[in-house]
Amino acid sequence: MTWNHRITAEGTPWRTRSWARTGVVLAVLASVTVGLTSGRDAIAAGAVQEKALKSAYKLLKLNGSLVKWGRPTLGSGAVVTYAFLEGPVRDSKARNCTAMTGFKTLSSRSGFTRQEIRSAARSAFKRWSNVADLQFRESASVDMANIVIGSQMIPRGYAFANVRQIESDVARGPVSFIGNEVGGERALNRVQPLEGVITTNSRRRSRPVSVIEKSAVCLNPVHDWKLGFDGNLKTYDLTHTFTHEIGHAIGLDHPARRGSLMHFKYTEARNGLSEGDIAGAVALYGPAR
Numbered sequence: 001m002t003w004n005h006r007i008t009a010e011g012t013p014w015r016t017r018s019w020a021r022t023g024v025v026l027a028v029l030a031s032v033t034v035g036l037t038s039g040r041d042a043i044a045a046g047a048v049q050e051k052a053l054k055s056a057y058k059l060l061k062l063n064g065s066l067v068k069w070g071r072p073t074l075g076s077g078a079v080v081t082y083a084f085l086e087g088p089v090r091d092s093k094a095r096n097c098t099a100m101t102g103f104k105t106l107s108s109r110s111g112f113t114r115q116e117i118r119s120a121a122r123s124a125f126k127r128w129s130n131v132a133d134l135q136f137r138e139s140a141s142v143d144m145a146n147i148v149i150g151s152q153m154i155p156r157g158y159a160f161a162n163v164r165q166i167e168s169d170v171a172r173g174p175v176s177f178i179g180n181e182v183g184g185e186r187a188l189n190r191v192q193p194l195e196g197v198i199t200t201n202s203r204r205r206s207r208p209v210s211v212i213e214k215s216a217v218c219l220n221p222v223h224d225w226k227l228g229f230d231g232n233l234k235t236y237d238l239t240h241t242f243t244h245e246i247g248h249a250i251g252l253d254h255p256a257r258r259g260s261l262m263h264f265k266y267t268e269a270r271n272g273l274s275e276g277d278i279a280g281a282v283a284l285y286g287p288a289r
Helices: 015-054 104-110 114-129 201-206 238-249 276-283
Strands: 065-068 076-082 100-101 134-138 147-152 157-164 208-219
Touching: 015 208, 065 238, 065 276, 076 114, 104 114, 114 134, 114 238, 147 238, 157 238, 238 276
Parallel strands: 065 208, 076 134, 076 147, 147 208
Antiparallel strands: 100 147, 157 208
């Protein structure tokens, strides 16, 4: 009558010990299952996060090619020069920023000195060079500079960028522009089509890449400007605006996802670059060294 409770030498009823072993095996199997499930969940979550990150930026495409400074290879760094305008210049090839000048009018209307305005632009360049392999060097020569910065002589909108690729790349294939204007016109609060979003590494590698010849950034001198955020979305922060337009000037377009500095809509929800902005710059130039 006691067979059910026979005690072993270790002091455990044999049937109880058998179930204990089974419990250990089940526990191990359960932990393995949980581990595999957790691993699959982590991989899936990582894939979702990667996809979300890639949808948070968009690379500028002109004439069927992605565009960047330096070598026509994605992920390669570049040295880019820029200059501030002192007087009027005209660019008949540009679709935007065709007539530009210095910041005299913008300075007098905003109350900021020209040095303060230039400092805001320099801070904007620094934001991009802090995250990507870009070296920005200020030049005294407007003719020799890669990016020219100034204000509009014919005020409209808020702020714009014009991007032109080298002539040899313009002539090499069928025209396929993003946006409704040739020349890479991009601006805050200007709605753009969303086709051409880069979503996979394979697609990004397969896209042809050409070199930017010249970029321009021009601000509306009669628009209201400020330094810093105060919640008033009708008056734009200069540093934020310069950062956005310089993003276009180096090869970034408006992403579909809100929340990034490169989104077409001005917002003060974030002071600085988003993960998507950074990922876009790194896709073009590689990480900062």
